[in-house]
Each structure stands twice: as structure tokens, then as C-alpha cells.
Amino acid sequence: MNLKHTTAALLFFGLLIPALSKAQSSATPDSIDVFLKNKMQQRHIPALQVAVIRQGKIIKFKSYGTANLENNIAATDESIFSVNSITKAFVGVAIMQLAEEGKLKITDPVSLYVDSLPLAWQKITLQQVLTHTSGLPDILDANEQVMGDGDENAALKKVKELPLEFNAGEKFRYNQTGYVLLGDIITKLSGMHFTKFIEDKQFKVAGMKLTRFGDSYDVIPNSAGAYTMTKYIAGQFIRNSSPGVAYMQFPVFFRTAAGILSTAGEMGNWIIALKGGKLLKQQSSIEALWNPAILKNGKIGGFNSLTNGYALGWPTVTRAQHPAVGPVGGGRSALFVYLKDDLSIVVLTNLMGSNPEQFIDEIAGFYIPEMHEANGFGLPPAIQKLRVELLKQGFNNSASAVANLKKKDPLFTLDEDDLNGWGYRLLNQKKAVEALSIFKLNVALYPQSANTYDSYGEVLEMMGDNKNALLNYKKSLALNPKNKNAADRIKVLSGK
Template sequence: MKINFSKSLVIPILISLVSLAVNSQSKQNTDSIDVFLKNKMEKLHIPALQIAVVQHGKIVKSNSYGIANIENSVMATNQNMFSINSCTKAFVGVAVMQLQEEGKLNINDSISKYLDDLPAAWKGLSMKQLFANISGLPNIIDYKENLLADTENGSWEKVKTLPMEFNTGDRFRYNQTGYVIIGRIINKVSGMHFTKFIEDRQFKVVGMKQTRFGDSNDIIPNSAGAYTTQDIVDGRWITTDKVRSSYAKFPEFFRTCTGIITTSDEIAQWIIALQNGVLLKHKSSLDLLWQPAVRNNGRVGGFNKLVNGYAIGWPTVTREEHPAVGPIGGMRSAFFVYPKDDLSIIVLTNLQGANPEWFMDEIAGFYIPDMKESNGFGLSPTVKKLRKELIVQNYKNPLKIAESLKKNNAAFNLSENDLNDFGYKLLAEGKQNEALKIFKLNTDLYPESGNTYDSYAETLAGLGNKKEAIKNYKRAFELNPKNINAQEQAKKLAVL
């Protein structure tokens, strides 16, 4: 898989185009979600966004916003096609569960039961471990996300010569080799190429008339195009200050990893069919599809604090309150299914760097008030208790309140990270003064942590208190000399 970038565009021009398009579209169908998404698009420089919401088995919202094609100022519509990249893996998970229901395979079997040309170290791996990215397999793409060779056979033979990266089950590490193997197994046990199996058994069954496999080499009717603000530097993704066109090529054998192009409405129809027993006959199959794998340490493993687990092709948001399964793809598209709430949200964009998974819960909050960040959703139980008391007392004397809660309950503990998260949530809500008090509380509770002073200083600077900001940036640097940014911020403020 090779991605090339070109055609730089200045972001302010894009913002004007998106704002014009969203305002025009919203006049016809404006609600609070439309306003929320418009703000997100402008903030994140998203050219086009498409949304569908499923509640109680029906599509209750469907809309498109922005610019599908920047070069020609083409406005987005519900017919626009978006690449969903690694969300494709969720369809592969369904395909394998369909084959398991037919008795043609079992995800707990060793993959050597189905394939012969495997290195000895791979033979005992199960499909479930491959799906969950805990196999330890070497990756068939390099750090620049290019395949190891120019051909399918060349890449396959090359990856087989590489050592295992870790003991199976020890870690989570996103890996494409496992999905290439799964594609080979589907080919063998189904008697057809996996792309055709998915087309026949999912796209056609559901009536997904537009959905298809493809890449930038193909002419896609109603294509929403592809843009990026991302680049790879030293093996790490960074966000640039330019929106550019992006190019992606996905060889056919690689399309268990990525490659589906679709609309939010058609994914909504697919989710409804999946939950209604159209695609999988047994509820137990759906439960297994969404059950995150457990590593050797007894914990789930995933991409980050939010998407913290991985099941059968489906990343999971494993938590007590409003758990979800949430395929994410290409840093541009995502869909979250909230099984306990009978709610699903699909957000597709044409910008690599939009990362809609990070605002999916906020959209859910429009349907489930308990999930609104302003109501404390996402905070730890102890911070929620603190927040409740702070609101009652108008955020006066946070340290005294925390000490009182601790006195009444010895198990009450406020972690540094949880308080820091709370402070930044308050900042996101525009509550700078309240956030300042939380960051100050964190310095009181964790006086030897440089990070607490850094966050406190940042907020002080935002409120215009340069003297105190400089003082706390200096303290942050004293406690953590590696925090060069704190030192630089203190110097900048001193000359302003």
C-alpha cells in the first residue's frame, strides 16, 4: 500500500468554502447536531462530512455537509462515496462469523489447519489472535505504510522471513499481516475470493447498491475525493498546516485490511441488518463478534484510552458506561455501535486527520443526555463525585472539598491523570476559570509532578496572567528538564 501526497491548498481558503457549503445546506435542515458538526468541520478543516444515525432499528438522521471536491467546489450530498479504510475489517469479521456459523471454520482453530505455507512460529496462532492484533506477527507493511515488496507474492515471502515481534498475547500492536492471512483463509474455505464473498453475502443481501471495493486508481461515481493534513516523519504521523490531495492504492489481496468505499446511509442499513439477524443468524455470533480479546495480563488492548480493545475486526470502547464497538478507518471515518443503548452513529469524511472517533460520543450525547460531557460523562467515578460537590459550591475551595471527600471515604482517590483530563474537558467547554481551579488542585495534590504545573501554566497564560504562568512554567521545567516546551513558553511570555 503506497500513499502519495500532492496539490497543497491553503487552509483559510478551505475554511471559507466549507463554511459556505455548510451554511447553505443547514438552512434547509438545521438542528443542534448540524451546528455541532459545522463547528467541528471548521475547527478540523474537514472538507466534507456525511452522517447517519440509527436508533431503535431505524435511520433517524441522515445528512451531508461541506465540499466533496475542493478543486471544483462540488457540494457534498448523501450520494457521495467515501473510503472507509480500515473499517473494512469489520466486514471481514462478519464474513468469518458467517463461515463459522456454516461450520466451515472456527476462529479458535490454529491457522495451520487452513494454510500450509506458514513459518513454524506462526502455525499455532488462532484467527481470533490475528483479528485482535495480539498475534506478535511481523507486519507486511513498513513504517511508511508501504508493502514490503512490489507484488503480493514478494510481500508474502518477505514477511515470512521476519521474526515475531513479541510473544503472542503479550501486547496489542496493529498489524496488517494477520488480515492478509484471514483473507487467504476465506478464499480457501468459501471457494471464492474474499471480496466476492463479502459482496455476495453482505453488500447484495443488505441492498448496498453503491458500496464497492476500490482505491484511487478507480473512477468512483459520486466520489467525495480524498484529502489529508497528515504526513509520516520518522515513522510517526504528524499534522501539517496544509490540506492536500491524497492518493491510496490497495492491491486486491490487501483488501481485508482496507478498501471499501461506501455511504453513511448504506453502512446504516448494514448495521440494521447485522443487528436484526439478517447477516448472522445467531445472537451468540454477534456477541462473539464484538467481544474484545484479552491479553496475557488479563486486560484488553487497543489503540488508545478511548478505543481500548479489539474484537473480531471491530475495535471496542470497553467501559462500564455506554460501551461501544467502533470501527475506525484512515483517520477519516468511523462508526460507533452502542449495543446497550440501541444507537449507532456513522460519520464519514474525506479528510485523513479528521479522526471522528474523538467526537462520536459527543454526537451520541444528543440522543442520550447522560452521555453529554457537560453532564460529566467520561470522567472517573471519583472525579464525578468531586465535580458534583464543586457544582454545588460553585467551584469554591476545591482542595477543601477534595479533602472532605477523602475524609468521609478512605477509598476516595483522585489520580493526577484523571484530574488533568477533567481540566481539559472544562477548557473544551469554555470554562477556563473552573479549569484553572482544577489544574491548581492538581498542583496541590501532586506538587512533584511537572505536568500538573505545565497544565496550570498553560491555562493561566490563556487567561492573561503572564506573571503566574511564567512562574509555573519554570516550575514545570525544574521538575522535568525534558519539558523544553515549558522553558520556551516561559521565555516567550517574558518578552511579550
């Protein structure tokens, strides 16, 4: 079994969210409410806020669940969530604001504005720092803690002693050091601390009255807190069955990397202000802000296959269909601005590891139906072609469907992991019969893979066919004697 694929107040509205449509903010549940409540249950998310933006307005803003588990306090539309690294998107806007003022160019070397940098850092540009292609050593230590025990000078002294991780422009590697330097640059060029610059030039302009900088140490009214499903024990992260309290502390100098807390509604207003020309006056500035960095090999680099590029503080979802920019933070908060669609979605949660970016596209599907996962959106190109063919011929004719596709294109091929992933997607969509045919096809295409037999056995067992499930688990174990899942299921099904 491939685990990668199985882990699949009304007054407030009037005062703070003037763009909110009253019709969409009513308490009447809709299909999105049902979808999100199911996701919260599946992922053990205590509290979640969502905002949907179209035509320059927030058409849906709603809060769900429990903001404070210790005292059983329900989430409200005033509950404030940490957005963690989405803070970097605000920094990208701040840098472009300074560029519009003529105070810098993103192609300038950082050394033009920051003194006493190591020689190897001298030619690294602001753009390379913003896009995590700088090669700078990371200011976080092996335990993911900021160096220097909260002291900026001590932290910078330590990180400056480390070698570059690679030559600038060669790779994408997420890095916090550059954002600390950007904070110093914003402070120097604006004449005010970077936190105040962002507050004055973005929070206030967008009407974000609840949004602020802070961390777990600060007393924050209406804070939704932070929870986690993992606990660090004996050098390992152990997953629990219920959430526990997480503690996050961001030194002030580090708050260009993470440190903003907000509501989904106010984040929605920030997007409206940005797209409406209130934060950046030139369209070329927004285009630069959202344009992913091109590496020296001509490719883009990002976190994963979804957020596969990185622009100026903004991860990008670079794809042919419904591309987006998609800042994410702390594995708990995300927002997608769909570049070719009049649609933006913000999802904030208080659970680290809830990864809402993984289901924002599905929320988008309620407004753009072709984006629903059940309609094939997000599948790899070869799988999409196979899906179209199977919808014509029937899933029980998968072998002939593949033969037809190969006849049309001799280079047509199906990736084992892609097929496996689609099978589990179909299971999640409660299409067990269709899923079974895909796992059976994967076994036929990859008969030497232990994982294909393991997955096929799992679905057969789910459908009550224990005899054939046992046969497939045995084949899987024969190919991979270390397959613990297959060994365990064989014991159970054999009654041993």
C-alpha cells in the same frame, strides 16, 4: 502545557435508504448540525457524512462540506468515503458467516486452511488473527507500505522470513498479515474471491448499491477523496495549516485489511441488516463477533483508553456506562454500535487524522443527554467523584472537596494527567473559571510537576492575569529547564 490534552437528493433517499426517516433528513439545521460544523472547522475536515440509527431505522443522514477541494465540489448524500480499516469488521462478519455454514470454527488454527506456513505460525488460531493477538510479523514495512511491491506471493515470502513478535495471546498489537491470510481462507472456503463473497453476502443483502472495494488509483464516481494535514519531509511528518491530497493504494490481496468505500447511509443500512439477523442468523454469532479477546494475563488490549479492546474485526469500547463496539478506519472514519442502547452512529470524513471516534460519544449525547461531555461522561472514575463533590460545594472549594473524598475513602487519589485533561475539557466547554480551579488544584496536589505549573500559567494568561501566569511559567521552567513553551511565554510576558 500538555499537548495531549489541548488537542483536544430526495430520489436517492427513496431508492437507496428505504429506512431513512424523512422528518430527520430535512434541510432544517439542528443542534447536531451546529456541533458537527464546529468540529469540521476545528479539525479542518473538508467533508463529513453522519448517519444515526435507532429502532432499526436511519433517523438522521446528512452530508456536510466539500468532497473535492480541487474543484470545489460539495459533498452530497451520494459522496463515497473510504472506510479504511473498518473493512476488517466486514471480514469478521464474513468469517462468522462461514462459521454458521459449518465451514470453519474460529478456534481452528490458521494452518488448517493455509498451506506452507512457518512452523512458529502453525498453532495460531483464526480468533487470534482476527483480534490482533497472534504475534505475527506485520506485512507492512517500516514506511507503512505493503511488502512485495503489490505482489502477494512476494509479500508473503518476505513476511514469513520474519520472527514472531510475541507468543500468541500474550499481547494486542495491530497487524495486517493475519487479514491477508483471512482473505485467502474466505476465498478457499467460499469458492469465490473474498471481495465477491463480501459483496454478495453483505453489500447486496444490506442494499449497499454504492459501496465497493477500491483505492486512490481507481476511478470512483462521487468519490470524496482523501486529504491529510501532514506532509512527509526529510524523514519527518510536518503538520500543515490546510489539507493536502493523500494517496492510498491497497493491492487487491490486501483488501481484507482496508479497501471498502461507502456512504454513511449505506453503512447505517449494513448495521441494521447485521443487528436484524440478515447477515448473521444466530445471536450467538453476533455475541462472538463483538466479544473482546482476553489476553493470557486476563486483560483486554486495544488501541487506546477509548477503543480499549478488540473482538473479531471490531474494536470495542469496553466500559461500564454505554459500552460499544467501534470500528475505526484511517483516522478518518468511525462507527459506534452502543450495545446497551438502541443507538448506532456512523461518521465518515475525507480527512486522515480527523479521528471522528473522539466525538461520536458527544453526538450520542444529543440522544442520551447523560453522555454529553459537559455532564461528566467519559471522565475517569475518580474525576467523576470529584465533579459530583464540586457541583455540591462549588469549584472554588476544590481542596476541601478532595479532603472530604479522602475522608470517605483513604485510598481515593487523583491522577495528575486526568486532572489536567479535565481542566482542558472545561476550557473547551467555555468554563474558564472552573478550569482555573482545577489547574490550581493540580498544582497544589503535584507541586513538583513542571507541567501543572505550565498549564496553570497558560490559563491564567488566557484570563488576562499575566503577572501570575509569569510566576507559574517561571516555576515550570525551574522544574524543567527544557520546557520550551514556558521559556517562550516568559520572554513574551517579560517583554524581552
